[in-house]
Amino acid sequence: MTSKAQKLRAKRKAQLGRPRKANAERFACGKIRPEWSRQESEKEAMAVALAARKRMHGLDTTSAFAGYTLGRLFLDGRITAEQREAGDDYAAAMARYYHLNGIPYPSVRAQALDRVAGHPGETSEERARMALKAADRMMRLEGVLAGCEEGRQVKTTIFNVCVMDYEGLRLMPEPQLAWLRRGLNALIFDKGLREYGEGGASFEQR
Structure with a gap:
């Protein structure tokens, strides 16, 4: 059984020195x-x-633009600042769609390896509404790209650069770069229509 003197010594010993920094x-x-x-x-x-x-x-x-393929294409002078921004917006819209709908993000390079399984689908009414809105936007963007001349190639090139972030596409040949620019210009035009209305100024694809 601990005596009163032993308890006092233990208490004094515990009070010695400064407390450990948290x-x-x-x-x-x-x-x-x-x-x-x-x-x-x-x-x-x-x-x-x-x-x-x-x-x-x-x-x-x-520059942060050097950290991903679309940004490096911009630093190389192969696309404009407006085209890079359109690609970033597309990538953000796709990432939001995957996240809200519980779909694994397709590019492992863009996330932590322990999260490649994606996220569980949300069940609340508000999150379900957000997921539906994200899906609608994704489908609109996919339709915009598919509606371009040579739409299949344009859509695939945009996806592989902006979402999959394939480094090898930094050195893509001119015909493929033309698909990329065409898709990015279509995304710029679509954004202008959504922000300024269907009666906005005409847009010439470069």
């Missing part, structure tokens, strides 16, 4: 990592990433 980043030995050390580590990680990007893609830039 959520502090530490070295492997347990010592707290100082702020300047964290900053240096971030700089080193960034330098390694930029060196790898330059070695793999020939791009010496910190």
Whole structure:
């Protein structure tokens, strides 16, 4: 049985020293990592990433556009800023459709490997409405691309660049690049119709 004196000694021992810092980043030995050390580590990680990007893609830039195929095509000068933005909007719409409808995102490169199974379909009325709206938008965009001249090739090229993010398509030949531009221009036109009405200014596909 613990005596009163032993309890008092244990209490005093527990009060010695400063309390342990919560959520502090530490070295492997347990010592707290100082702020300047964290900053240096971030700089080193960034330098390694930029060196790898330059070695793999020939791009010496910190731009976020260098991180995916459509952005690299933009940095290469093969598509315009408006076309890149249209491709980004298409990719975002497709990602939203997959997420809300519980469909696995098709490109493993675009997500964590432990989440390739997708997400469970939502059952609430509000989320069901959002999922239906996302599906409607996806079908509209698919119809826009399929309605282009050589629509099948245009639709496939847009999907492979913007959603699948295939790096090899950065070096696509001119005929395939023409399909990409045609699809992106159609997406720009469709966005203009939705934002400014069906009576908007005419659009010339490039």
